[in-house]
Amino acid sequence: MKVFISRDMASVALGADEVARAFADAGCDVVRTGSRGLFSIEPLVELETDEGRIGFGPVGPQDVAAVLDGTHINRLGKVEDLPFFASQQRFTFARCGVIDPLSLSDYAAHRGWEGLETARRQTPQQVVDAVKVSGLRGRGGAGFPTGIKWQTVLDAPAGDKYIVCNADEGDSGTFADRMLMEGDPFCLIEGMAIAAHAVGAGHGYIYIRSEYPFCIATMRAAIEASAHIVSPFTLEVREGAGAYVCGEETALLDSIEGKRGQVRAKPPLPALQGLFGQPTVINNVLSLAAVPFILAEGPEAYAAVGFGRSRGTMPVQLAGNVQHGGLYEIGFGITLGELVNAIGGGTASGRPVRAVQVGGPLGAYFPPSMFDLPFDYEAFAQAGGLIGHAGITVFDDSVDMAHMARFAMEFCAAESCGKCTPCRIGSTRGVEIMDRIIGARDAAPVTVSEAGSGYLGKALYSRAPDRIDVSIDAQATLLRDLADTMKYGSLCALGGFTPYPVLSALDYFPEDFGANAPVKEAAE
Amino acid sequence: MEDFVTEWTARHGATRDRLLPLLHAMQEEAGYIDDALVPVIARALNLSRADVHGVVTFYHDFRRTAPGRHVVKLCRAESCQARGGAAIEEAAARRLGVAMGATRADGQVALEPVYCLGLCAIGPNALVDGRPVARIDAAALDRIAVEVAA
Numbered sequence: 115m116k117v118f119i120s121r122d123m124a125s126v127a128l129g130a131d132e133v134a135r136a137f138a139d140a141g142c143d144v145v146r147t148g149s150r151g152l153f154s155i156e157p158l159v160e161l162e163t164d165e166g167r168i169g170f171g172p173v174g175p176q177d178v179a180a181v182l183d184g185t186h187i188n189r190l191g192k193v194e195d196l197p198f199f200a201s202q203q204r205f206t207f208a209r210c211g212v213i214d215p216l217s218l219s220d221y222a223a224h225r226g227w228e229g230l231e232t233a234r235r236q237t238p239q240q241v242v243d244a245v246k247v248s249g250l251r252g253r254g255g256a257g258f259p260t261g262i263k264w265q266t267v268l269d270a271p272a273g274d275k276y277i278v279c280n281a282d283e284g285d286s287g288t289f290a291d292r293m294l295m296e297g298d299p300f301c302l303i304e305g306m307a308i309a310a311h312a313v314g315a316g317h318g319y320i321y322i323r324s325e326y327p328f329c330i331a332t333m334r335a336a337i338e339a340s341a342h343i344v345s346p347f348t349l350e351v352r353e354g355a356g357a358y359v360c361g362e363e364t365a366l367l368d369s370i371e372g373k374r375g376q377v378r379a380k381p382p383l384p385a386l387q388g389l390f391g392q393p394t395v396i397n398n399v400l401s402l403a404a405v406p407f408i409l410a411e412g413p414e415a416y417a418a419v420g421f422g423r424s425r426g427t428m429p430v431q432l433a434g435n436v437q438h439g440g441l442y443e444i445g446f447g448i449t450l451g452e453l454v455n456a457i458g459g460g461t462a463s464g465r466p467v468r469a470v471q472v473g474g475p476l477g478a479y480f481p482p483s484m485f486d487l488p489f490d491y492e493a494f495a496q497a498g499g500l501i502g503h504a505g506i507t508v509f510d511d512s513v514d515m516a517h518m519a520r521f522a523m524e525f526c527a528a529e530s531c532g533k534c535t536p537c538r539i540g541s542t543r544g545v546e547i548m549d550r551i552i553g554a555r556d557a558a559p560v561t562v563s564e565a566g567s568g569y570l571g572k573a574l575y576s577r578a579p580d581r582i583d584v585s586i587d588a589q590a591t592l593l594r595d596l597a598d599t600m601k602y603g604s605l606c607a608l609g610g611f612t613p614y615p616v617l618s619a620l621d622y623f624p625e626d627f628g629a630n631a632p633v634k635e636a637a638e
Numbered sequence: 639m640e641d642f643v644t645e646w647t648a649r650h651g652a653t654r655d656r657l658l659p660l661l662h663a664m665q666e667e668a669g670y671i672d673d674a675l676v677p678v679i680a681r682a683l684n685l686s687r688a689d690v691h692g693v694v695t696f697y698h699d700f701r702r703t704a705p706g707r708h709v710v711k712l713c714r715a716e717s718c719q720a721r722g723g724a725a726i727e728e729a730a731a732r733r734l735g736v737a738m739g740a741t742r743a744d745g746q747v748a749l750e751p752v753y754c755l756g757l758c759a760i761g762p763n764a765l766v767d768g769r770p771v772a773r774i775d776a777a778a779l780d781r782i783a784v785e786v787a788a
Contacts, residue, residue, distance in 0.1 A: 124757045124760060124772065131769075156760075286715030287715075287758045289758055291756075325660075325752060353662055354697075355662070355698070355699035369658065372658055372683075373693065374693055434717040434720035434759070439760065504759065505717075507716050507720055513720065521716070529753075
């Protein structure tokens with residue numbers, strides 16, 4: 115009996131290894147796949163039958179007999195027929211969870227390498243044109259048109275050019291890069307090989323964060339297995355070292371070069387002077403992994419799906435306090451509310467949804483009143499937020515938004531590379547302001563005592579210097595001023611976008627900041 | 639460890655971009671990067687000591703002192719917080735007898751913060767000696783405490 119069980123890090127964290135061992139002990143032929151992407155049914159076991167692959171999940175090691183005779187209570191039927199999967203448009207993740215990630219024959223049998231073969235029949239300019247026509251935009255968050263970036267590198271005269279894959283997926287609430295690299299690593303390799311052909315690069319790097327040990331192992335094995343196919347293009351994995359800021363493209367390049375991961379001033383653009391000073395394509399995992407589909411199926415097929423200037427599909431990640439968390443790939447334009455409530459099924463705790471953070475630690479917090487927002491780069495920017503890497507973190511009504519705003523500042527302080535002042539100093543001042551706001555909010559309303567009043571009293575008894583007005587209103591004004599400085603004065607998105615979660619929390623959830631009514635007039 | 643550096647650079651190269659891979663390999667070998675080895679690394683890669691010190695101290699992963707015999711990396715990021723991560727962090731510190739970010743006095747266990755393991759729909763999550771653990775609750779903490787007592 116052939117059974118399919120995921121080896122994805124999330125499945126393993128839920129006990130998939132023990133389940134796989136139990137099935138192997140029962141004499142089954144166990145194929146370890148990537149994850150299908152719905153974690154409420156993991157560990158998932160799929161049984162090969164005459165009617166196709168029948169899923170059971172979640173199951174434990176004790177359930178082997180009941181699964182094998184088909185009587186297990188968590189029998190799901192065909193996994194792809196479940197509503198969570200049937201409504202998706204899986205362009206990039208078509209193979210993830212289906213094939214053995216490291217089997218070249220599985221990959222080829224599922225239309226692998228077709229994109230690369232098509233690309234090799236074309237001139238570099240034709241390949242770049244195809245990517246332009248597809249409308250593909252950078253999936254790392256910035257949304258810059260991928261084809262234009264490639265054109266810049268193609269046009270740059272240089273002996274050495276590089277392809278760099280940004281797999282430093284540090285945003286909380288995102289795991290699509292991880293799932294793809296663990297579940298379909300050849301897809302990323304194929305995308306990078308196509309990019310190399312398009313711009314004339316000889317060597318590529320995949321920079322993977324050290325928090326993803328499964329990815330690093332899978333990608334290294336996949337690179338070795340497919341070396342003869344992508345040759346003469348060569349690839350290597352570089353392991354990060356726990357610095358969030360290395361997800362910023364120029365900090366990532368410095369990190370590969372063996373330096374502190376500090377952000378570079380732009381220009382020069384990495385496309386002209388990137389890794390080791392050479393023209394470099396640096397793209398997110400999902401951007402590069404979308405390319406094989408575009409070449410194999412044609413750019414029009416990709417561009418046919420989408421919304422406004424956001425073309426194609428986005429692998430959305432439903433995370434946090436959500437009932438059906440996982441990876442949901444769909445064309446742009448679906449609303450936030452559909453994703454959170456219809457697909458995600460609301461909170462896991464069963465309490466009302468109070469806030470969702472879209473786009474990781476630098477993304478805005480939105481209240482349910484904004485759930486009609488369509489998933490689209492421009493619509494989110496207009497609403498004062500960002501799609502980022504399309505992670506959606508759901509919070510129930512027990513969340514304290516002032517604490518989340520403080521955490522955003524604390525995270526920025528911990529992860530700042532230190533190069534620019536607004537981010538390095540501003541984040542620490544931001545934590546202090548939030549501490550004062552939370553302190554003032556939580557303090558019982560007190561009348562100023564005799565000892566604390568007057569110039570001498572303040573100097574002697576106040577913990578804050580007497581020139582600081584520690585009232586909530588004054589601190590909120592100061593917070594907005596600081597956010598303004600960080601937003602416009604920071605060198606990169608870490609300091610520049612930290613105001614998004616902070617100000618959106620303040621704007622949409624003022625009651626958590628000790629206010630009675632929204633304090634919106636000071637907003638820009 | 640000096641021989642280790644010599645052998646490693648002979649096998650993998652001694653250009654500047656080898657610095658992070660070398661530091662990872664050294665930490666894998668010895669558990670941490672001793673300050674005394676900074677001049678050795680600098681000489682091997684033809685860098686200044688300040689350069690190497692700057693890189694070692696920049697990245698959160700690199701330790702400059704010996705770690706606990708067991709390391710529990712507990713996620714502190716938003717998605718785990720949305721699933722009760724802050725309470726689990728407090729409970730973990732109490733149950734393991736060590737503050738977040740510290741190594742217990744007897745050297746048995748270290749509790750370290752990590753910002754996201756990419757298991758964001760099944761938190762709170764941790765890496766226990768490199769093994770991923772999801773949906774951590776009081777019972778899971780008990781199991782982890784028993785595991786790291788060994």
